[in-house]
Amino acid sequence: MTVKEHYDNHLGHFYSWMTGDFHTKTNEFKRFLTDNFIRPTSNKTAIDLGAGHGLQSIPLAEVGFKVLAIDFNQLLLDELKVNAYDLDITVIKDDIKNVVTFADKPELIICCGDTLSHLGNKIEVKTFILDTVKSLDKNGKLILSFRDYSTKLAGKDRFIPVKSDDTKILTCILDYEDEFVNVTDLLYEKTNDVWIQKVSTYKKVRLLASEVVGQLEANGMTIKFNQIVNRLTTIIASKG
Ligand SMILES: C[S@@+](CC[C@H](N)C(=O)[O-])C[C@H]1O[C@@H](n2cnc3c(N)ncnc32)[C@H](O)[C@@H]1O
Structure with missing residues (x-):
């Protein structure tokens, strides 16, 4: 992406x-x-x-x-x-x-x-x-x-709780490479009482x-x- x-x-x-x-x-x-x-x-x-x-x-x-x-x-x-x-x-x-x-x-x-x-x-x-x-x-x-x-995050430290409220929960997951960090924004959104998962990954420069x-x-x-x-x-x- x-x-x-x-x-x-x-x-x-x-x-x-x-x-x-x-x-x-x-x-x-x-x-x-x-x-x-x-x-x-x-x-x-x-x-x-x-x-x-x-x-x-x-x-x-x-x-x-x-x-x-x-x-x-x-x-x-x-x-x-x-x-x-x-x-x-x-x-x-x-x-x-x-x-x-x-x-x-x-x-x-x-x-x-x-x-x-x-x-x-x-x-x-x-x-x-x-x-x-x-x-x-x-x-x-x-x-x-x-x-x-500069500091590589590893294991469970890669999972960053960003924000949550009654209708949304956002977690950011980081996967480190040498020159890049793969960033996954994992969103759970509540629509009509049902939680829907929406997920997308992109690269950032380290x-x-x-x-x-x-x-x-x-x-x-x-x-x-x-x-x-x-x-x-x-x-x-x-x-x-
Ligand atoms: C992390 S946000 C920062 C937005 C704002 N400066 C702030 O602090 O809230 C990055 C913004 O840059 C835009 N962006 C990223 N790469 C871009 C590019 N190559 N050209 C134009 N906009 C870009 C994204 O659409 C997004 O709005």
């Missing part, structure tokens, strides 16, 4: 349920932006790569950016449009790998929520980082958040935080922030 098929046929249908209360999450990211002085300073253009239903696009627009929200899943983009109400957000259905084509010299590019690991392999990640840096304005900033998959930092620095970026936030390695890098 490709990543796009996984989202289109499976995860896209319950992604916003999985991520929890929208306002709590958007407020969290807005606080992260203000705490780290991320605000428009030149042309105001920010690109949100793998925007989903808008957990980062909405706060970016609320602090004053003109946001281009890129994603290839129509369902999540439709949710984003509703969440965006009258904010300055342009929704573009496209592949994030086309980053160089979306805007002329944005001052900010973000790729958050482990979207980076959805690329096809480590070579694609390397090219993607190069392209994002190339696209940025001269003092532009890049924000990445992703899971560090990212190492040290490799991503190394590639950013090799492309001339300065790391301004590198911490684990909500279990994701979170990096702010600056071109100037």
